[in-house]
Amino acid sequence: MTKGKVYFVGAGPGDVGLITVKGQKAIEKADVILYDRLLNPKLLEAAAFDCELIYCGKTPYTTGISQGEINELLVSKALEGHRVVRLKGGDPAVFGRVGEEAESLKDEGIPFEVIPGVTSSIAASMYAGVPVTHRDYGRSFAMVTGHDQTKKDIDWNGLVSIDTVAFYMGVANLPSIRENLINHGKPGNTPALVIQWGTYGRQESVEGTLDDIVERVSGRSLGNPAITLVGDIISLRGKLQWFERKPLYGQRFLVARTGTAKSALAEALYELGGEVIEFPKWNATKVKIEESQLLAFLSYDRILFTSPESVHGFLDSLTEHAIDFRRISSKLYVLSRKSKKALQQRGLTAELKSGMPEAGTLLVVGDRNRDLRDLAHGDGDYIQSITKFVDERFLEIFPRMLDGKAVGTVLFSNRHSVDMLMQYGNKADVDVEGLLKQASIGVIGESTGNRLQDYGFTSDMMPKEPSVEQLVDLIVNRNVC
Known part of the structure; x- marks a missing residue:
């Protein structure tokens, strides 16, 4: 069997609009998707209906799927010939363990590709109103893991010389981070900012200084996932806030x-x-309608569409049989403005059912079995143009x-x-x-x-x-x- 291929895709930090075009296309074409806990699950809606979705989420201090098991899944699914997407929150190369997972593929001779994503520290900081660099406040920027797993000491002397430092997932270790920065020369009045669930509508930010940030965060009960930002550049936040000032922010x-x-x-x-x-x-599949049936349907005085899906199913069937839309002499009606818009997008006009007269032959075009013989739609004939299902x-x-x-x-x-x-x-x-x-x-x-x-x-x-x-x-x- 031909080997498949694995795509490591950065999903961004939460806002679904931050997925890259290339990442979106990879999701749409995937046979299998292994996805993490911190990405927005709404991104999975772009996957094909027959795509296998495998949850690989890990939570702190709990047992779950191991890294070894994830590596084995990537290898086994690719060896089965599948197009596999490893969907990771943020950027796969920034504390995303892409190196370990890619090595396991390399050892088996499995091809792979890495599609970078928007990393959390940059996106969350800007959504909180803080650019990570600025000519007057910050010419250097560092990203550091807040729960270091390497068992190596962090170069705190080097970090205090960096203008802006972002700690990933460091809320639990915030007291230690503060202590080390101050002990190695960072002034206690240096601005600090903790951003939880950055770029989501539930984003929450706590601002303070190294002296008091631990107490402020504790008072608001913030936890991971969070980014901790340290540096004078945070003083720009009052001027540059935009996301947290939207009218429905926090809702x-x-x-x-x-x-x-x-x-x-x-x-x-x-x-x-x-x-x-x-x-x-929801998903939908088209119902096959014979050409002779379609031509007969066009002779009705009135056609009522029950949903946008029923509109597209019916018109797609006309297109499939090369039947010109101009042959529709029926007066068209719909149950909702969504369906009316769907017809407009296909070059046809319709009126709401509230304005439909009772006289004349009626065809009701539906999208699921419950539409058939629904007397509320009128006394007419019924056809299902598409099957819609959860x-x-x-x-x-x-x-x-x-x-x-x-x-x-x-x-x-x-x-x-x-x-x-x-x-x-x-x-x-x-x-x-x-x-x-x-x-x-x-x-x-x-x-x-x-x-x-x-x-x-x-x-x-x-x-x-x-x-x-x-x-x-x-x-x-x-x-x-």
């Missing part, structure tokens, strides 16, 4: 998903500084996505999203009911709010008009108040 949201399309709601919250978890993860690989990942800071707000876009979060959240061994009791709840419309009440919950936010923009405005105004 954590859970958006209940019902489709494969990119969520406009999640994207809007993310752009405003919020950390957004989306669940469940990606159950993410049932294991969902609980880990919820680790850390509690979710403050849960958002539902339609009735189906309520059912799906309840069903698949509990299937993932997450106490959804308990989560909802502790969080604020937002819904886009009255129908969604009514479905939520069926489960014993009431919404805290509902816009006057059912739109993403108005719901986001409510959230921002609520946060400001």
Whole structure:
């Protein structure tokens, strides 16, 4: 069998937008992905549906998968002929043990490639408002492991001469770091900054000096993953802060998903500084429709699409059979603005179902079995153009996505999203009911709010008009108040 190849990919420190283009492409093409604890699991959504996802997370002071076992997995999966991605938080070459793992591949003659990523110290520092170099404050920069495993003494004399020093994962050893820096000549009034979960919406920063940083961090109960920054350059933070001043900074949201399309709601919250978890993860496969069937469908007076996926499935089938879209003489209707936009992107216009007349023949195009014969859609004929289903690989990942800071707000876009979060959240061994009791709840419309009440919950936010923009405005105004 032909040997596969291993790609060591730097995932960046947390913000999914910091993945490199080359790293993203490697994820999309992978047969197997071995991923770490500290990267953002949302990056895994780009993987193919048949890609095997293997969790290799390690937590401090606990037993888990060993480095030797990871090395063996890389070798065995590559020897099976797979395209393997070793997905690491930050940059694989900066305290990422890429050397050890690559050596194990080299010994077996397995080809590999390293795709660098944005390292935590540089990204987290800038997200906290501190550049690691500056002509007036810092012309030298050093990165040091905060929990040294080499059993060799750190060159503290050399470090005190460096303008800016970043310690990785050094919160537990912060008292020792402070003591050594001061004892080797660093002034006690040197600015210090500890950044936990850098570049995530849950990022938290504690600023002080070497004299008092230990007590300040202890008072805020910060822990790893964190970067500790030491140097006069930290004084620029007051002028250069940008991320922590976004309107939804520090807020954590859970958006209940019902489709494969990119969520406009999640994207809007993310752009405003919020950390957004989306669940469940959906996939779709096209249903084969014969050409004769498609041509018959075009004779209906009205066609109602129940989702964006049903739109694309139907139109893709037309394209596959070389049927010109201009042959559609039917009046087109949709259940949501998302579906309307999907049609617009394909050069077609539609109206919302609320404006659909009752007269005329009707074809309802759906994306899953529950759409078939749903009387709420109208008295007509039904066809499934695509099969949409929950990606159950993410049932294991969902609980880990919820680790850390509690979710403050849960958002539902339609009735189906309520059912799906309840069903698949509990299937993932997450106490959804308990989560909802502790969080604020937002819904886009009255129908969604009514479905939520069926489960014993009431919404805290509902816009006057059912739109993403108005719901986001409510959230921002609520946060400001």
